[in-house]
Every structure is written in C-alpha cells, then in structure tokens.
Amino acid sequence: MKPLNHQFNVNKLHLRVNGVPLSNGERVLYVHCNIIRQWAFYIHRKFEGTSYMAIGLDTSLLERPGKFSDPAVTAKGEQRARIGLGALKTLWFNTGTLCNLACTNCYIESTPKNDRLVYLSVAEVEQYLDEIRDNSLGTKEIGITGGEPFMNPEIIDIMELALARGFRLLVLTNAMRPMMKCEKELLRLKEAYGSAMTLRVSVDHFKKSLHEEERGAHSWAPMMLGFEWLARNGFQIDVAGRTRWGENEAELRVGFASLFKDHGIAIDAHDNKQLVLFPEMDAEAEVPEITVDCWDILNVDPGDMMCASSRMVVKHKGQDQPSVMACTLLAYDEQFNLGNTLEGAAVPVALNHPHCSKFCVLGGGACSAGE
Numbered sequence: 278m279k280p281l282n283h284q285f286n287v288n289k290l291h292l293r294v295n296g297v298p299l300s301n302g303e304r305v306l307y308v309h310c311n312i313i314r315q316w317a318f319y320i321h322r323k324f325e326g327t328s329y330m331a332i333g334l335d336t337s338l339l340e341r342p343g344k345f346s347d348p349a350v351t352a353k354g355e356q357r358a359r360i361g362l363g364a365l366k367t368l369w370f371n372t373g374t375l376c377n378l379a380c381t382n383c384y385i386e387s388t389p390k391n392d393r394l395v396y397l398s399v400a401e402v403e404q405y406l407d408e409i410r411d412n413s414l415g416t417k418e419i420g421i422t423g424g425e426p427f428m429n430p431e432i433i434d435i436m437e438l439a440l441a442r443g444f445r446l447l448v449l450t451n452a453m454r455p456m457m458k459c460e461k462e463l464l465r466l467k468e469a470y471g472s473a474m475t476l477r478v479s480v481d482h483f484k485k486s487l488h489e490e491e492r493g494a495h496s497w498a499p500m501m502l503g504f505e506w507l508a509r510n511g512f513q514i515d516v517a518g519r520t521r522w523g524e525n526e527a528e529l530r531v532g533f534a535s536l537f538k539d540h541g542i543a544i545d546a547h548d549n550k551q552l553v554l555f556p557e558m559d560a561e562a563e564v565p566e567i568t569v570d571c572w573d574i575l576n577v578d579p580g581d582m583m584c585a586s587s588r589m590v591v592k593h594k595g596q597d598q599p600s601v602m603a604c605t606l607l608a609y610d611e612q613f614n615l616g617n618t619l620e621g622a623a624v625p626v627a628l629n630h631p632h633c634s635k636f637c638v639l640g641g642g643a644c645s646a647g648e
C-alpha cells in the first residue's frame with residue numbers, strides 16, 4: 278500500500294497535462310481515495326505566466342485486493358477453492374496454549390505465558406463427545422494438542438473420558454516434565470486402554486543441537502527421558518519431526534532410524550505414520566492461492582486436507598464457550614471460527630490463508646494418526 282500523500286517523480290509516470298508531458302522535475306501529488314479505492318492525482322503547473330491545475334484518476338494505480346483477502350475469489354479474480362467436510366473422522370481439542378517451552382517456530386505461538394487459548398475443561402470436552410454420539414457422526418479419533426496438553430490440570434480426565442467412550446486417542450506432547458508428572462495415571466490408562474492411546478512425541482531433529490536450536494537449551498535430555506520412559510513401558514508412540522533444516526526426507530528418516538536404534542525405541546522411521554515430518558509454516562511467505570482448478574493441475578485430492586475430515590475445538594480467552602475451528606492450524610483466525618457446535622461447523626471452508634497453500638496443498642502436512 279502506498280502512503281496517502283506521496284510525490285512521484287513525473288518522469289516515471291509518463292503523465293501528460295493537456296497533451297503536454299510533464300517536464301523533468303515537475304512533480305505530481307497522489308492522494309488515495311478510500312471510497313472509490315483509487316489514486317487521484319493533482320498537478321500544479323505554471324506555463325507562460327499562467328497557473329494550471331490538473332486533477333484526475335490514474336486507473337493504472339487502481340488498487341487491487343491482495344492475496345488471501347477475499348474468501349470467494351483470489352487476487353487474480355479466480356474462484357477460490359473450498360473444502361467440504363465429509364465424515365468428521367477426527368475431532369481435535371486444543372486443551373490450552375500454555376506450554377513449558379517457547380519454541381522458535383511454534384505454529385501456535387505457545388509459551389509459558391501465552392494463554393490466548395485457555396484450558397478446556399472435561400465438561401466442555403464432554404459436550405462435544407455427546408454431540409458426536411447424539412448425532413451419530415461416526416467419529417473414530419480424538420486428537421489432543423496444545424500448548425503442552427499435560428499442563429492442563431484436567432488432562433487425565435479428558436483423556437480417560439475419550440478412551441472410555443471408545444475413541445482412539447492421539448495426544449501430542451513434548452514428553453518433558455509436565456508429562457512425566459502424570460507417570461502413574463498414564464500407566465493406569467495404558468493398562469486399561471492399551472493401544473487405543475497413542476502419544477506423539479515432538480523430536481524436531483535427530484541431532485540434539487538442532488532440536489535445541491528450535492526448543493531451547495537443555496530441552497533434549499528431559500525429552501529423551503520421557504521418550505525412553507514411554508518406549509520402555511510399552512506405550513503406543515510415534516514421533517513428530519520437522520523438515521526446517523533442509524535435508525531431504527530420506528536423509529532425515531535414516532538419521533531418526535539411527536537415533537531410535539541407539540536408544541532401543543521400536544519406531545519404524547521409514548513409516549510415515551510412525552515418524553511424521555512437518556514442513557515449516559510461514560504466514561508471510563509468498564505462496565500461490567489455491568483455486569478450484571488447482572486440484573487437477575496439482576493432482577491433489579481435496580479429501581486429503583485436514584479440514585475435509587476434522588475440526589478443532591478451542592476456547593479463546595474471554596469467551597464463555599468453546600469454538601469449533603476449521604482445522605488445527607488456524608486457531609486464532611476468526612474467519613476459520615465455525616461457531617460453537619459441530620453441526621454448525623460442518624460447512625465448506627474457503628482456503629483463504631497462506632497455510633492452506635504452503636502447509637496443506639503444496640506442503641503435504643497432516644496431523645492425524647490416520648486410519
């Protein structure tokens with residue numbers, strides 16, 4: 278956006294007044310009109326002792342909407358892609374954004390102080406599980422994310438509720454002290470529900486130095502302690518890594534395989550469900566917008582996008598009730614807030630965010646444990 282009052286050098290603009298090009302050094306004043314969304318120009322010229330004034334509109338500077346500004350159309354005016362919800366296979370709960378860490382590239386900006394998403398209570402989770410049951414939605418999997426979910430004081434009750442209702446449960450964790458404080462309760466849940474419960478441990482990179490570059494100094498050893506404890510005790514575990522350091526996928530998987538082998542952890546690093554590698558998200562990145570024609574051009578199935586089969590329940594700070602967001606990636610963007618109920622949230626989602634392009638359609642990111 279150009280500033281409201283900006284003087285351009287006339288030589289660059291090729292403007293003419295009464296057919297006479299502006300002379301070198303003559304200046305033109307541009308003013309932006311917010312009502313007609315155009316730039317008006319004003320030129321004052323003295324010619325043979327007489328003052329002339331010219332005003333007009335310069336349509337070459339007509340303001341065009343930027344990318345990701347209109348849910349219906351792209352900046353080029355093409356029809357923006359939308360994704361309808363098929364079956365709600367996975368319902369995510371963000372149990373709160375507070376975290377014991379403040380990772381450099383945390384997609385949800387969690388820190389020990391960020392409580393923009395406040396703790397969900399077990400009663401609030403229950404109302405959504407009731408809605409799944411009452412409307413026979415057929416949901417099979419409950420996902421729990423944060424922040425660090427084990428910071429939520431009701432996390433064990435929330436997990437137990439989901440398991441007792443017969444859902445498969447996936448809990449994302451950094452496996453550090455907050456999780457280890459729940460050692461006994463976790464062992465009890467594992468005894469009762471076995472492999473219905475999966476814990477996904479965040480290990481950003483197989484090298485300690487790079488993991489700590491993302492997560493901070495001294496974050497490796499406590500993570501490994503929790504990770505090995507889970508493995509030793511026979512929990513169903515998988516791992517979330519990051520691709521931010523630029524190695525190719527094969528190299529990364531070989532590196533992780535050797536880490537798991539060295540620590541006696543029975544995870545197959547070459548199985549993309551057991552080791553999930555996430556591309557980085559950068560909302561400022563220059564990415565193309567996704568139009569209705571992109572699916573065929575890119576040979577991508579819209580049904581593979583997270584918002585085609587899942588939703589995420591969050592509670593925004595200051596709100597009385599939780600909200601259902603289109604996916605786990607856009608917890609703060611109100612255009613992806615689909616209301617308070619699952620029924621109301623079963624609407625198509627316009628891919629009107631850079632994450633839709635970079636992370637989902639072009640990056641291949643997915644969160645669920647899969648079928």
Ligand code: SF4
Nearest residue numbers: 376378380383387424
């Ligand atoms: S541990 Fe996870 S939730 Fe916490 S700051 Fe790091 S990436 Fe974010």
Ligand code: SF4
Nearest residue numbers: 583584604632633637
């Ligand atoms: S970020 Fe991905 S999952 Fe979320 S609305 Fe966009 S395409 Fe769907």
